[in-house]
Amino acid sequence: RAVESQSEGQCAPVDSLWRRYSEFELLRNYLSVTYPHIVVPPLPEKRADFVWHKLSADNMDPDFVERRRIGLENFLLRVASHPVLCEDKIFYSFLTQEGGWKEMVSETGFQLKADSRLKALNATFRVKNPDKRFTELKHYSDELQSVISHLLRVRARVADRLYGVYKVHGNYGRVFSEWSAIEKEMGDGLQSAGHHMDVYAASIDDILEEEEHYADQLKEYLFYAEALRAVCRKHELMQYDLEMAAQDLTSKKQQCEELATGTVRTFSLKGMTSKLFGQETTEQREAKIKVLEEQIQEGEEQLKSKNLEGRDFVKSAWADIERFKEQKNHDLKEALISYAVMQISMCKKGIQVWTNAKECFSKM
Amino acid sequence: SAGAPKPLPSSGPKSLREMPHPLATSSSEEMGPALTPSPDLLLPRSIADKDLSLPNGTPVDTSSPASSSSLLNRLQLDDDLDGETRDLFVTVDDPKKHVCTMETYITYRVTTKTTRAEFDLPEYSVRRRYQDFDWLRNKLEESQPTHLIPPLPEKFVVKGVVDRFSEEFVETRRKALDKFLKRITDHPVLSFNEHFNVFLTAKDLNVYKKQGMALLSKVGESVKYVTGGYKLRSRPLEFAAIGEYLDTFSLKLGTIDRIAQRIIKEQLEYLVELREYGPVYSTWGGLEIELSEPLEGVSACIGNCCTALEELGEDMTDDFLPVLREYILYSESMKNVLKKRDQVQAEYEAKLEAVALKKEDRPKVPTDVEKCQDRAECFNADLKADMERWQNNKRQDFRQLLMGMADKNIQYYEKCLTAWESIIPLLQDKPETK
Numbered sequence: 001r002a003v004e005s006q007s008e009g010q011c012a013p014v015d016s017l018w019r020r021y022s023e024f025e026l027l028r029n030y031l032s033v034t035y036p037h038i039v040v041p042p043l044p045e046k047r048a049d050f051v052w053h054k055l056s057a058d059n060m061d062p063d064f065v066e067r068r069r070i071g072l073e074n075f076l077l078r079v080a081s082h083p084v085l086c087e088d089k090i091f092y093s094f095l096t097q098e099g100g101w102k103e104m105v106s107e108t109g110f111q112l113k114a115d116s117r118l119k120a121l122n123a124t125f126r127v128k129n130p131d132k133r134f135t136e137l138k139h140y141s142d143e144l145q146s147v148i149s150h151l152l153r154v155r156a157r158v159a160d161r162l163y164g165v166y167k168v169h170g171n172y173g174r175v176f177s178e179w180s181a182i183e184k185e186m187g188d189g190l191q192s193a194g195h196h197m198d199v200y201a202a203s204i205d206d207i208l209e210e211e212e213h214y215a216d217q218l219k220e221y222l223f224y225a226e227a228l229r230a231v232c233r234k235h236e237l238m239q240y241d242l243e244m245a246a247q248d249l250t251s252k253k254q255q256c257e258e259l260a261t262g263t264v265r266t267f268s269l270k271g272m273t274s275k276l277f278g279q280e281t282t283e284q285r286e287a288k289i290k291v292l293e294e295q296i297q298e299g300e301e302q303l304k305s306k307n308l309e310g311r312d313f314v315k316s317a318w319a320d321i322e323r324f325k326e327q328k329n330h331d332l333k334e335a336l337i338s339y340a341v342m343q344i345s346m347c348k349k350g351i352q353v354w355t356n357a358k359e360c361f362s363k364m
Numbered sequence: 365s366a367g368a369p370k371p372l373p374s375s376g377p378k379s380l381r382e383m384p385h386p387l388a389t390s391s392s393e394e395m396g397p398a399l400t401p402s403p404d405l406l407l408p409r410s411i412a413d414k415d416l417s418l419p420n421g422t423p424v425d426t427s428s429p430a431s432s433s434s435l436l437n438r439l440q441l442d443d444d445l446d447g448e449t450r451d452l453f454v455t456v457d458d459p460k461k462h463v464c465t466m467e468t469y470i471t472y473r474v475t476t477k478t479t480r481a482e483f484d485l486p487e488y489s490v491r492r493r494y495q496d497f498d499w500l501r502n503k504l505e506e507s508q509p510t511h512l513i514p515p516l517p518e519k520f521v522v523k524g525v526v527d528r529f530s531e532e533f534v535e536t537r538r539k540a541l542d543k544f545l546k547r548i549t550d551h552p553v554l555s556f557n558e559h560f561n562v563f564l565t566a567k568d569l570n571v572y573k574k575q576g577m578a579l580l581s582k583v584g585e586s587v588k589y590v591t592g593g594y595k596l597r598s599r600p601l602e603f604a605a606i607g608e609y610l611d612t613f614s615l616k617l618g619t620i621d622r623i624a625q626r627i628i629k630e631q632l633e634y635l636v637e638l639r640e641y642g643p644v645y646s647t648w649g650g651l652e653i654e655l656s657e658p659l660e661g662v663s664a665c666i667g668n669c670c671t672a673l674e675e676l677g678e679d680m681t682d683d684f685l686p687v688l689r690e691y692i693l694y695s696e697s698m699k700n701v702l703k704k705r706d707q708v709q710a711e712y713e714a715k716l717e718a719v720a721l722k723k724e725d726r727p728k729v730p731t732d733v734e735k736c737q738d739r740a741e742c743f744n745a746d747l748k749a750d751m752e753r754w755q756n757n758k759r760q761d762f763r764q765l766l767m768g769m770a771d772k773n774i775q776y777y778e779k780c781l782t783a784w785e786s787i788i789p790l791l792q793d794k795p796e797t798k
Contacts, residue, residue: 140651147644147647147648147651148648150644150647151641151644151645151648154640154641154644155641157640158634158637158638158641160637161630161633161636162634164630164633164634165627165631165634168623168626168627168630169627171619171626172620175616175619178616179612179613179616179620182609182612182613182616185759186759186762186763189763193766329652329654329655332655333655333658333791333792336658336659336662336791337788337791340662340665340784340787340788340791341788343780343784344785344788347777347780347781348777348781350773350774350776350777351774351778351781354770354773354777355770355774357770358767358770358771361766361767361770362763362767364759364762364763364766
């Protein structure tokens with residue numbers, strides 16, 4: 001596969017080196033696993049999506065490649081400006097170390113830490129007491145993803161239609177020119193007006209090219225929604241783990257108690273079988289109790305540390321989420337402003353062209 | 365008589381154009397004893413401007429309106445009417461719907477203000493429906509076949525597609541009917557047509573329509589250029605040029621019509637998408653807290669652009685396309701007049717040739733061939749004059765039409781610009797720190 005992008009090191013001994021898209025993906029996966037409480041910046045899209053018909057959906061298209069390059073650069077800037085992520089050694093090596101970076105990453109063994117696919121994607125496990133803020137945030141990220149997708153899809157259709165409107169005006173240019181040939185006094189005015197119609201028709205290409213940058217800004221936050229959801233799911237997972245561990249501990253304690261007192265409070269298959277096939281000997285029972293007591297102690301320690309982990313996670317994750325929210329509000333506002341500025345520029349160009357045409361008509 | 369012409373009776377200072385046309389056949393009291401300009405005074409137009417003396421040597425006083433040179437001026441048939449000397453004003457307005465047992469139709473008020481002697485009153489107000497305009501146009505074509513008659517807006521509308529009683533349709537038609545009458549008013553010959561006069565003045569036009577032939581006046585009107593089957597040898601260059609011009613002209617207009625329609629269609633489809641686009645920002649705004657105002661603002665802004673675009677489409681449909689189509693119809697009817705001219709010329713040439721083939725024992729050309737020659741020459745002269753007038757009016761009409769189109773587009777972009785500019789401060793606004 002051809003080399004797709006170039007990155008630049010920051011304060012590094014080696015100024016620049018070559019990285020493939022797949023290496024960017026590896027970096028991001030590593031960061032996501034290593035810092036599950038951080039809303040990790042997303043990568044730009046791998047394949048062209050939300051295209052309107054004139055833009056090619058071809059990944060080798062130079063415009064697409066250029067926009068992806070900008071996206072990757074943006075990704076690195078995001079990571080570099082993150083208070084936690086920027087300190088990461090693997091990130092630093094990504095920017096500075098040419099060879100052997102991949103090996104370095106696999107040596108961290110981060111893949112082992114990654115939550116099993118099944119657990120991570122399974123949204124149907126039931127968490128009894130999740131932190132409400134995370135539940136709301138997950139809901140928000142789902143909605144955000146949905147609304148931005150919708151927006152990008154409609155925007156692409158709008159761009160398509162606008163393109164059509166502008167281009168048809170080019171036909172005026174041709175017919176005015178033909179018509180001017182048979183006119184005497186009107187001829188010059190018609191001819192020059194026709195030229196302005198051609199200018200108008202041509203102007204849409206640059207206008208829509210600029211708008212793609214706005215679309216890219218929206219796309220970044222579309223993908224950020226996914227990163228946000230990942231943090232929420234991590235919390236859910238941890239909470240689920242915690243609840244399962246607590247549940248397990250409770251049941252073990254119960255078993256222990258039952259064995260010690262000899263009462264069977266709850267139905268259990270073991271209980272049934274022991275009734276049917278005879279009870280255990282005292283030695284067997286006491287051995288079991290001992291094992292259970294050990295397990296209970298282990299379990300209580302684990303529960304304690306899991307609780308601690310959970311609370312730490314919530315705290316640090318929420319801090320980053322607050323940071324992310326501010327960044328998002330700031331960035332999206334900037335994006336909207338630049339979009340409005342683009343629209344204003346488009347309107348001014350339109351006024352200019354039609355004013356010029358009007359003057360030509362007035363000279364008819 | 366070869367004596368000094370009597371000064372025209374005058375009831376006070378009047379503009380030249382207010383004086384009755386000496387060649388008019390109406391019997392106005394102001395004319396007094398029948399004034400027939402002596403043959404000496406029937407001078408060709410080009411001389412009218414120079415200093416004159418009467419045949420008996422008396423110098424001509426050119427200062428007072430009643431003087432002879434003013435008489436000469438009035439003999440100029442090719443007058444340019446500017447606003448100050450216009451003596452006939454016609455307007456079409458006030459459409460009203462009439463619901464009858466048999467049918468429903470619209471009538472328009474036709475208001476006339478005039479100082480012309482051909483009209484008994486200085487003001488008239490009558491109500492006319494499209495049928496009446498159509499009748500008038502047919503009568504004009506019949507009675508003035510050598511002239512270019514302005515077009516009417518399309519007669520038939522597909523009932524299912526267009527609402528004949530919608531405000532937009534009625535207004536578009538009204539404007540076209542108004543233009544139709546104004547073009548006739550501006551024409552130095554057509555405006556004096558008797559049918560036109562009746563159209564403007566009669567309380568009940570149907571009575572007049574039924575009388576039909578009975579009211580045809582004496583001179584020239586019943587001349588029907590009924591010719592047929594004569595083959596034209598060669599068309600004079602200038603009329604051939606006109607024919608070619610009209611062919612290309614109507615072709616180009618047709619293309620422009622198609623382009624304009626296509627643009628309207630594309631803009632409509634763009635509008636459909638925009639109408640979905642705007643509300644998504646609003647939905648998003650409902651999801652956010654700090655960004656809700658900016659997002660709502662963008663949504664409202666897009667909504668304003670939608671309205672502006674809708675207005676642009678309506679304007680183009682109501683104002684631009686109909687005028688374009690009118691001119692295409694105009695070209696078609698003009699081409700028919702050209703064909704008639706060809707026929708008249710062909711008939712004359714055929715008859716002339718027939719005479720030439722016979723033994724020439726008569727010194728004079730037979731009168732009916734002479735009549736044909738007159739007819740052909742009159743036709744050519746009328747048509748040529750009308751073409752010049754038409755070309756000039758066409759230039760002005762298209763100048764106005766195209767400038768109007770540019771204006772509508774400028775207004776559209778200005779509305780959008782205002783909307784987007786007004787939202788910038790809203791977007792840049794820093795929220796109060798909580």
